[in-house]
Amino acid sequence: MNFSTLAVTVLTLALSLGAATRTCAENAPVDKQATAGQSETVTIDPDKARKLQEKTAAHTATLGSLRGDITQLSADLKQAKDEEQVVLRDHRRRKYTELRDELGKLVSNIVELESAGEETREARKVAAAVAGQVSSWLKAEINDSLALLANLDEKIKSASESDIPELRQQVTSERTAVDEQLTGLLENTDLLEQLGLDNKPDLTYLDKTLVQRAENLAARLQYLIDQRDGLRKQGIGAGDDEKKLLKEKVAALNGRVAATADNLKLTIELMSERKLDTTEYKQIVISSTGEITKEIFETQVALGLLQQWLDSGKEWIVENGPQWAFKLVIFVLILVVFSLLANIARRIVGRALASSRVHASKLLQELLASIAGKAVFLVGILIALAQLGIQIGPVLAGLGIVGFIIGFALQETLSNFAAGVMILIYRPFDVGDAVETGGISGKVKQMNLVSTTITTFDNQRVIVPNRKIWGDVIRNINAEKIRRVDMLFSIGYDDDPDLADRILHEIVDHHELALDDPPPVIRLHTLGESSVDFIVRPWVKSEDYWEAYWHITRAVKKRFDEEGISIPFPQQDMHIYTHDSESDAKGTGKLL
Numbered sequence: 001m002n003f004s005t006l007a008v009t010v011l012t013l014a015l016s017l018g019a020a021t022r023t024c025a026e027n028a029p030v031d032k033q034a035t036a037g038q039s040e041t042v043t044i045d046p047d048k049a050r051k052l053q054e055k056t057a058a059h060t061a062t063l064g065s066l067r068g069d070i071t072q073l074s075a076d077l078k079q080a081k082d083e084e085q086v087v088l089r090d091h092r093r094r095k096y097t098e099l100r101d102e103l104g105k106l107v108s109n110i111v112e113l114e115s116a117g118e119e120t121r122e123a124r125k126v127a128a129a130v131a132g133q134v135s136s137w138l139k140a141e142i143n144d145s146l147a148l149l150a151n152l153d154e155k156i157k158s159a160s161e162s163d164i165p166e167l168r169q170q171v172t173s174e175r176t177a178v179d180e181q182l183t184g185l186l187e188n189t190d191l192l193e194q195l196g197l198d199n200k201p202d203l204t205y206l207d208k209t210l211v212q213r214a215e216n217l218a219a220r221l222q223y224l225i226d227q228r229d230g231l232r233k234q235g236i237g238a239g240d241d242e243k244k245l246l247k248e249k250v251a252a253l254n255g256r257v258a259a260t261a262d263n264l265k266l267t268i269e270l271m272s273e274r275k276l277d278t279t280e281y282k283q284i285v286i287s288s289t290g291e292i293t294k295e296i297f298e299t300q301v302a303l304g305l306l307q308q309w310l311d312s313g314k315e316w317i318v319e320n321g322p323q324w325a326f327k328l329v330i331f332v333l334i335l336v337v338f339s340l341l342a343n344i345a346r347r348i349v350g351r352a353l354a355s356s357r358v359h360a361s362k363l364l365q366e367l368l369a370s371i372a373g374k375a376v377f378l379v380g381i382l383i384a385l386a387q388l389g390i391q392i393g394p395v396l397a398g399l400g401i402v403g404f405i406i407g408f409a410l411q412e413t414l415s416n417f418a419a420g421v422m423i424l425i426y427r428p429f430d431v432g433d434a435v436e437t438g439g440i441s442g443k444v445k446q447m448n449l450v451s452t453t454i455t456t457f458d459n460q461r462v463i464v465p466n467r468k469i470w471g472d473v474i475r476n477i478n479a480e481k482i483r484r485v486d487m488l489f490s491i492g493y494d495d496d497p498d499l500a501d502r503i504l505h506e507i508v509d510h511h512e513l514a515l516d517d518p519p520p521v522i523r524l525h526t527l528g529e530s531s532v533d534f535i536v537r538p539w540v541k542s543e544d545y546w547e548a549y550w551h552i553t554r555a556v557k558k559r560f561d562e563e564g565i566s567i568p569f570p571q572q573d574m575h576i577y578t579h580d581s582e583s584d585a586k587g588t589g590k591l592l
Helices: 001-018 045-079 082-114 121-158 164-194 200-234 240-273 279-289 300-356 362-387 391-409 411-424 465-472 497-509 541-565 581-586
Strands: 434-437 440-445 452-454 462-464 472-477 483-484 486-490 519-527 532-538 539-541
Touching: 045 082, 045 121, 082 121, 082 164, 121 164, 121 240, 164 200, 164 240, 164 519, 200 240, 200 279, 200 300, 240 279, 300 362, 411 452, 440 462, 452 541, 462 465, 465 541, 483 541, 486 497, 486 541, 497 541, 539 541
Parallel strands: none
Antiparallel strands: 434 440, 434 472, 440 452, 452 462, 483 539, 486 532, 519 532
8 A cells, every 4th residue: 555545544534533523622622733823713614624624635645646756756867867867857846846736735724624623633744744855855956956057057168169058058947946946945934834843944944045046146147247248348349240249149148147137036035035135136136137126225225236336437437547538638639620620611611702703692601611610520520439439330320310300300490491502502682682571671681591580671680481581572672783763753733744844854864873874764654633643763773772762852842842833632522512492393403
């Protein structure tokens, strides 16, 4: 008869005896071991108690079967080799997991039955035996796994490149197994405590193992980070092929760093449950992964990270400070030199465009000179950045992408830019010209590729977008050297038109601002409702337009007054009709 059959038989007899004496259980003395940790008895439904007893018997039988399987697998494992050994070990670990699950269920049933005053002596014995055996098995399994990990690390050092990936995969699997075993041992100590058994040796072993494992994982994590940083430094200035290979190695190291950090996180969680100090290891995890977790808000962790960063900063300054100080000096000198060269280029281009052989507008001259200066300074910036070790190619590519995004977002600004380019090319006006455009009249003060600044004749500054100017009618008042002054003078119907014509000719022909070529035009133009209108159209220099207009108008007014010629105002004749009674009767009227 095997162990599982014997256990079922004994437990069945015990449960039957417990059922027969259930009626007097409340008055009977209770065994101290059976009631360990119980402060009071809870009444339980008989049917529920019976079902719990049946489940307890089933769990006990399953535990017996699993223990037999594990014993057989352990025997087979001693004789197995290589891959077969790996398979059997994995199979036994799964059996360990099933055994712990069944043991947990059994202990839960025992506690519930004992709280109701039910007899669980035999079930408790089975649970205690299994819990003790699980403790021994787990500690042995942990030691074997740690030894195997050390062995795998030694193999990796001397293994070929083709074998390393497989060995590292075994390392990852074994570390995961250790995490599961440590978690299982901690859970088993809780079961031992619920059964009233001594769990201090297991807790002592667990604490010691957790601390050692945390130290090993932290050291390995730091080693991997140093390797990764070293590869990244090698990538600076490397060729394309070498850089690609280094990136692949860095990616592989990133995966190993993440996996090791995960193992350390789980170890930290187990240590936290055991109230062990985990500050140092939390700092290592945060600094290695860059993840912002709730642990960073712990005072000790935050202070430790701050001190760590300060120490790293001091070391960096000591190692790289002089070198970077020299690079910064070179960087500033390059910018200063190219700033001076940019000013020189701006002046040279400006003078070249201002020469009589180049017919360019002032706006275009200023724009090209500015572009020349900025282009020279941009070259200086790129050279200065190269001195700092920054790759220019990615910077230019990034600027192109950023430029595309900005251009898409600033479509209206780009339309102003395009209009500004068209204005510079076709030159409809220049700085200082009096213009009428976009509903604004005034002198052009300045212009850029986005907008034009116009000072109105009443001295208001107006900034007009270039697209509104280019899309509207542009009237350049100063575009031509001479202009025609259009004036209209009116006399009364009773005045002498010949005299008026002679006076107008005398005034215009002898006026110092009026030009002889082209000759002025003075004609009787229209017979208006209230006046006889003369047009007077002398030609003057563009800058004399308003002076000529005002002077001629004043002279005409004075001469007309002297010669008795009237300047009529609008008038209207009114006809009034009156009607008497007889006229009304006859339907006739008289005009007064």
